[in-house]
Amino acid sequence: MDQRERDERIRAYYGEHFDEGERLSSRSAAGRLEFLRVQSLVRARLQPASTVLDVGGATGTHARWLVADGHAVTLVDPVPAQVDVAARIPGVRALVGDARSLEDVDASADAVIMLGPLYHLQDRADRLRALAEALRVLRPGGVVFAGAISRLSALTKTVLARGFRDLPADEVRVLLENGTTAGSLAPAAGRFPGGHHHTAAELSHELSEAGFVDVEVVGLEGPGGMGLELMAPDEEVVAAGDVLAKRLEASPYGPDLSPHLLGIASRPHEV
Helix, strand or coil, rough: CCCHHHHHHHHHHHHHCCCHHCCCCCCHHHHHHHHHHHHHHCCCCCCCCCCCECCCCCCHHHHHHHHHHEEEEEECCCHHHHHHHHCCCCEEEEECCCCCEEECCCCCEEEEEECCHHHHCHHHHHHHHHHHHHHHHEEEEEEEEEEEHHHHHHHHHHHHHHHCCCCCCHHHHHHHHHHCHHHHHHCCCCCCCCCCCCCCCHHHHHHHHHEEEEEEEECCCCCCHHCCCCCCCCHHHHHHHHHHHCCCCCCCCHEEEEEEEEEECCCCCCC
């Protein structure tokens, strides 16, 4: 599947079949924990009254609380149906757009949040192009929050879905080595469109190569994330998952055990 076909599937999937806001709020403990972890990590690094660009912001799940916190938020998403929903949030400016070609002027944002684009861009050149655009629109010292899906979680779901049987060795090798689901592992029409699955080291390297500094990568749901996907978003369960995720942040292997990764980095100050 080339990127043009994937882009069409993205518009159909998120426009007709899937509610990202529901996934992050009420579908499972994992989604709720992911939302709260992102919120906490972003809040800890934003200055009051920041200008925030929410790239791939879907229906505005994060834009809503960012505006409530007093930030000026522009949401950009490639799915018109999602932009229509986000535009109804008071205070949110919502536009149809592409992470690889942002309309914002240079050095105009204090923070860029991009929680979906990287894992829907299969080619490394496209991911670096999206990160370069984030760097361009950030002011010196501005922060990017870049989300990714971990490679280990993709492998684990593949193994579980096949009941530990009939695993295509060559295709699994491609997934492990390149982060790509190909052949019989490729997403079917009408399902999650897929793209790329990162390792924590790879995400860190891509951020650095794009020109960012002070790079760190954390796991969002932690090692209990897979199990939390099977559980309702009970407050005690989510709180327990949060404790475990935070305890493993400093571990060299901790982030890769999480279904979702978050890369946090800064645009260098002008010399």
